[in-house]
Amino acid sequence: MTALDTLLLWLDIAGIAVFAASGALVASRKQMDAVGFILIAAVTAFGGGTLRDVLLGRVPPFWLRDPAWLAVASSVAVLVFFTAHRVESRFRALLWADAVGLALFAVLGAEIALLAGAKPWAAVLLGVATATFGGAARDVICNEIPLLLRKEIYALAALAGAAVFVALRVNGVWRDPALLAGMAVAFGIRAIAILRGWSLPAYKPRPGRDYPN
Amino acid sequence: MTALDTLLLWLDIAGIAVFAASGALVASRKQMDAVGFILIAAVTAFGGGTLRDVLLGRVPPFWLRDPAWLAVASSVAVLVFFTAHRVESRFRALLWADAVGLALFAVLGAEIALLAGAKPWAAVLLGVATATFGGAARDVICNEIPLLLRKEIYALAALAGAAVFVALRVNGVWRDPALLAGMAVAFGIRAIAILRGWSLPAYKPRPGRDYPN
Amino acid sequence: MTALDTLLLWLDIAGIAVFAASGALVASRKQMDAVGFILIAAVTAFGGGTLRDVLLGRVPPFWLRDPAWLAVASSVAVLVFFTAHRVESRFRALLWADAVGLALFAVLGAEIALLAGAKPWAAVLLGVATATFGGAARDVICNEIPLLLRKEIYALAALAGAAVFVALRVNGVWRDPALLAGMAVAFGIRAIAILRGWSLPAYKPRPGRDYPN
Structure with missing residues (x-):
């Protein structure tokens, strides 16, 4: 195993661990x-992948x-x-663990999709799906x-990170700088959104009323 | 591409567009x-398929x-x-967009299942699944x-449309009249249900109480 | 078909029927x-498998x-x-139907996974997924x-039953005694949990507040 593969493995483990932590933190709230x-923790960490x-x-x-x-996810959950x-x-803590997981999985998901032969645009979409599905399942369950669905920028951060990674890779940049750049972009956008309450312009006119009966 | 294939393509695009619109309308309510x-919009339009x-x-x-x-679904969402x-x-507007999507996807889903070699009864089920899953995911998320789960007839309209289409196809009717007949049946039933509040007899005795603790 | 296969078939049918009943009972509450x-009924009975x-x-x-x-699930639903x-x-009634389904599907799911070549630990996980996913989809929809998510022991019962079954099989016990032992363990644990309100120690300190806005 080369140094590059080692980096990738540790990033993978980190992604599973932080998403597991975000799931366990929701479990503690409940x-x-x-x-x-x-x-x-397992649903959150494994759902997107x-x-x-x-x-x-x-x-x-x-x-x-x-x-x-499973050992990683359950150890984190018990911890x-x-x-x-x-x-x-x-x-x-939940917001930040989720943000790290979002950034890691957006890029790692796109990488796996590229390796599996997906076209660049499809790899970006699969990166976003990998990054967001586990957390969405956690919240729905x-x-x-x-x-x-909250106001701050969320899916857009995953989209930007995956797109930067794929664009760099397609243009011949080596894997590791591309991975790190994509993750930095995704995490950076999400972090600023959390810290500053950054959000996109939302649809304003009026909220929906309850379903009529 | 023959005239028949062109019809099918336009129906497919129409189905994606109206379901995307129904998803975007829920997003506007939120x-x-x-x-x-x-x-x-993408979850609603792509979920069933x-x-x-x-x-x-x-x-x-x-x-x-x-x-x-994706281009169709996101254009509609932005619009x-x-x-x-x-x-x-x-x-x-949401109810009607959903009704059109339901009718189109029930029949188109059954058609794809038949082409993939599914038995007629299985094709009907897959038509119903194609028509209902995206909207259900939209509402749950x-x-x-x-x-x-609302009172008016919903899944039954998809079932009737898919069944009419499959029955006509299995009995040798050409694809395009069968497609149009199935869609007309599904949309007709759902439209009357919306306009007249048509519903099936519901289970009445008493609603469930909250879960005891 | 041997006597053993007949037993398996009847257990399968019983699992579909009781989960369908649990789904229909939730439908009656709604x-x-x-x-x-x-x-x-179909989502509950077919979801896990x-x-x-x-x-x-x-x-x-x-x-x-x-x-x-489908015939089994819809007959039960209409009944x-x-x-x-x-x-x-x-x-x-819903709790008990769900408990029987949980016990049957945890073991039958693990059996199918083993037959499909899954490793023992993976077969246990797939047994738990088979047993819990249909009911979770029912409740979320x-x-x-x-x-x-309720207090009493639930997923642990499925885990114990699947683990007992897989451990017996891997150690050379015949299929039928192993099936029955696994189901007895899962149902026994869940039954006592329902009757006595048995639960595991829960995370206590304080519930989560609502999301800040």
Whole structure:
């Protein structure tokens, strides 16, 4: 294994770990038990990659090919179970863990799609899907308002990161600088959005009323 | 490309466009930003066909094989973003866009399933899945009460349209009259259900109480 | 067909039937019409097996290969539609139907995964996914609090049953005693959890506040 592959492996592990942490933090908000922590951590960490793998025809998906991924996600979930009460604001911790995962998976998902032969534009879309699906599933199952739907820039950060990575790769830049540049762009945009409340102009006129009956 | 294929292509485009519009209209009810409009439009327009393609083993699904579909869905989403405030009742517009999409996709989904070698009864089911899954995903992600669960006839319209189409095809009717007949049946039933509030007899005795704790 | 295969077939049918019943009981709580009963029954009964089949690359999934499964699920749904008002507590009936389905599908899902060549640990995970996904989809679509997230032991029962079954099989125990032992363990744990309110220690400190805006 070369130094480059080692970097990629560690980025992958980091992505699984931070998304697992974000899932476990939502589980703590819902006062679930340790099994629930592991389950929601796994759904969040594996959801996006599973969608990507199924859409690319790569089955069984990655977490069924190597037990290490489950070990990482459940260790993180158990760790959060025992330590979350020490976190000053679990909601902010959740936001940041999710932001790191979003940046890593947008780029890593696009990379895997490119390697599987997807066209550049399709690789960008699969990167966005990899980055956003796990968190959306976490929020829908736990009945939270999906981060996707909140006001601050979210999906756009994943899109920008994946697009930068793919554009660099297609134009001959080496993998590692391209990976790091894409992740930096995605995380940077999302981080500023969280810190400054940056948002895109939203549709304003009037909210929808409840469904008539 | 023959005249028949041209018809099919236009029907496909129309289905993507109206479902994208219905998704964008839900996004406007939730006051999302333009990226959110595109995302929900894409989930609604691509969701049913993605489920169908994955269940048939046709991966990558249609929207990853040709960028035109994404172009259609995002153009419609952006158009709705800038014009939805002019719509008198966005909820009624949403209902009608969804009804057109339901009718088109029920029949087109069944057609693709038949071409992929599915048995007639399975093709009808896949038509219903194609027609209903995108809208259900839209409503679940956006935390709206799914149209599927509302009182008026909904899934039954898709079922009737798909069944009429498949029955005509299996009995030797040419594709285009069969397509149009199936769509007319599905749209007709759904339209009357919306206009007249038609519904099937519902289970009455008493609603469920909240989960005890 | 040997006596052993017959047992397996009946267990499969029983699993589809009880999960269909649990779906129909949720539909009755929501006062849906008969088509809605069938739809929710089918999502609950077919959801877990569909996820398992897609993840294993076994497409089309089981319910598109044989119309008998749809016949079972819709018959049960219609039966519940006409008889649910006679049930003293539909919520308790739903809990028990779900518990039986959970036990059957955890073990049957793991068995199918083993037969498809999955490693033992992966087969256990696929058993848990088969057992829990249909019920989770039912609850998310119907906007109920997922049983997965309630206090009593739920996913752990499926995990224990699948693990016992796989451990026995891997160690050379015949299929039928292993099936029955796994199901007994899963159902036993879940039954005691329902009857005695057994739960694992939950994360306590404080519930999450609503998302800040």
